[in-house]
Amino acid sequence: MLFKLSVKNMKKSIKDYAIYFLTLVLGVAIFYMFNSLDSQQAMLEVSESTRDLIELMINMLGVISVFIAIILGFLIVYANNFLINRRKKEFGIYMTLGMGRRQISKIILLETILVGFLSLIVGLFVGVFASQFMSILVAKLFEADMTEYTFVFSMNSCIKTCVYFAIMYLAVMIFNTLTISRYKLINLLTATKKNEKIRIKNPIVSVIILIIAVCILGYAYWKVTAGISNLNTIEKMLGPIIMGIIGTVLVFWSLSGFILKMIQSRKKTYLKGTNMFVLRQLNNKINTTVVSMSVICLMLFVTITVLSSSLSLKNTMSKDLEEMTPADLNLYKTANLPESYENYYTGETVYYTDEQKEDSRNPVSYSLEYNGYDMNLLQDIVEIPIYAIPEWTWEVSLGDYFDTAKAQFAMLTYHMPETIIKISDYNKIAALYGNEQYSLADDEYMVLCDFDSMVELRNGGLKSGTIIEINGKKYHPKYEECKSGYIMMSTSHTNTGIVLVPDNFEFKDEWKEQYFLAANYNGKTEDEKEKIEETIVGNSSEWSQNILNKGIEIEGFTKISIIEASKGLSTIIVFIAIYLGIIFLIASSAILALKQLTESSDNKQRYTILRKIGCDEKMNNQALFRQIAIFFMLPLILAVIHSIFGIQFGLSAMASLASSEELLPSIIATIIIIGGIYGLYFLATYLGSKNIIKEEE
Amino acid sequence: MMGYVLEVKNVDKYYGNKSNLTKAISGISFNVEYGEFVGIMGASGSGKTTLLNCISTIDRVTAGEILIDHQDVTKLKGNSLNKFRREKLGFIFQDFNLLDTLTAYENIALALTIQKVNANEIDKRVQEVAEKLEITDILQKYPYQISGGQKQRVASCRAIITNPKIVLADEPTGALDSKSARQLLEAFESLNQKLGATILMVTHDAFTASYADRIIFIKDGKIFNELIKGNDTRKQFFEKIIEVQTLLGGDLNDVI
């Protein structure tokens, strides 16, 4: 009996349920899609050699999913609350018919379970199919090999989705029971009668406020684009953000009054059809929705900016990577191992073996060759020693500038010895990389550094002409500032400083700190190179088995692994951004939709009057459509304007990573995502509202 | 103009189903001439509103014909029905039915804008009618800023501004105090006499009814009596009404 009643009720209020159901289905689908990412084929193809990055991504998605679940939970409770409010009167009637609270609770419980179950199934269904499409998108974005397409279903993600949503539905049930238990019959029966006082704003004030708002926003826009060079700290960025928020609120506070004033002065437009009514609706309602409109606008702004910037981030990243990785291979190992060292954790003294010590007195190529590596696989080999002199520390390099530096960056370890390379050794590497080569006189030294804050520090020392005295000989800096250059490849500028000294600099043998090797693979095609890569990084080759057994530690970077790693990293960034962006989008659309539906119930009376004075259904629906369309468009339009500047800011903030040429496809993708979800909610709102205003009193 | 603006012929209106049938109206017939001011009186539940709703096409008759301006409204459907209502009928309701978000001016103008009347003409006509009903100075006010009587006059302006063939008013004074009621009825009188508007007014109040030219009494869904003012003064007419009311019996002072 109860079950039948529940099904009947749901059928009756199916259009009310539309938004709720839509939100649940989208929530479930998105949740499933992103939690199944790791098992998607495209993902496997992309990140074959970056297992730990995938691991990282799964962990991060896991943490973020908890956060997302909380957002969705609140959203679902909010949407559900709307439904309960809509039906207060219905429950009141049940109660007058002698139905107890407990029974009503049971009806609602059944409905919640029914809707939950249905939405879970539909959502999973949508999610599974949408994730196949996402795979294709991923493949496009990351150039993964998708020639062998397979259908993927992630059981893990499915179970996780069910568990999380079961918890959310449980929260909804508890919430509902609490709400119902607080109801009083009289309040239920009179629930629909609620008169709210209309406050009309002075149009002149509206116009002035709008002008102020536009100025504030304009200034904030200017600050994040033209004035961006001043925004170098987080605190300074707070200014434009706060201005943006205030500006947005003020725009929504004043906009409707302004529009009304504008259109009123154009009698032809104002006195046409139901225009007057729609505008007044807008003016009346927007007053009470300033805050929610602002929040929705800002959420949309974040969504648009994050989606389009992060999508374009990916596109440009791989381009720059080519330039940042001029050689195929970098290997290095510690030179001159001592007799023993103290284990950091246990405090034990560990003795090095003779083999380890012997190896450490020879360059990297020795370790390769001696342990059976086929050196023909490599070409363009450059090998250099890297030195460190205990008494030549950063502090020494900074000279008179040290006190200033210390005051500015107190945390740095200034007693660290400098990394020192002979000029001719460096030039060999530079020649291989295609970087600039340098020369030094016998009493000169110079510093290579490209890590921004370190450059600043070191320039201080160089400018003050710090003289270094080693072995009784004096050296002075050739240049007053750091030059760019590096020996180890990386994805970004992270060289904190290399000192170059003349070739006749007398090094003691114990100053030798590391052996460094740079080389290219002796292969023509990508495939050949990847095979060679495998002989270096893989554990299966004879060579790697040998050094593993002997406990010889050689570290390094390869071009392929750097590119893979950063691809994987940007994959993570992009997916998390899309995940959060879409959830934000769903949240803001759903809130907007529910607010509009609530208002439609309040507006019912007004549309009834319109009907009574002669408006037909077509006119009424048209007025309703326009009213809802304006409410949906206003926050979107302002968000788009915000985003134009926000994206530009985002791009210049990640200047080295993304460029504006790559923006167009991401913007198109963003438009499709936002248009789709926002459009769905708009449609559901319009149909639901139409249903509400059609109802008989 | 020749003939009748309204002809009600043998109209029945039943509510409910076979097991629980309410005959709200049964076999009612009467005519209204152009420029007439007709009142319909009856006790609460006698079927006045039902009759008015049938005439105004808000409700459908069970049987019978209703001709407005020689057109059978019971046969109209969909868009032509809406168009007919918009152009030929004016409504005044007990609870005003003004849009709270619109000013008085806009409430009146709305009746014209939905008929796609030219903007300049709208302004002219609103001013004209507002002057006749003496509400020029409150045109820019919102409904919550004006009294009940003023609201009803605004509603009356809205009803007649489209030059309807007939104005239908259901208990127009029902929510007004006696002074406002008197002002409104005087306004009706002048609409009727100066603008030649045809008015059909439903009321249960004898004083309100005494402003009409002719009164049709209804009891239990049937016509019970008819009174014509003729050359009587309003006071005399009022007394006649009271007489019929006593005849009718029942508690007429019950508000619906």
Ligand SMILES: Nc1ncnc2c1ncn2[C@@H]1O[C@H](COP(=O)(O)OP(=O)(O)O)[C@@H](O)[C@H]1O
């Ligand atoms: N929608 C309806 N459904 C069922 N019965 C109705 C409906 N409207 C009116 N009635 C019944 O029809 C009769 C006449 O009602 P009504 O025309 O409202 O009377 P009046 O306006 O004279 O007070 C009453 O008995 C009332 O209960």
Ligand SMILES: [Mg+2]
């Ligand atoms: Mg009535």
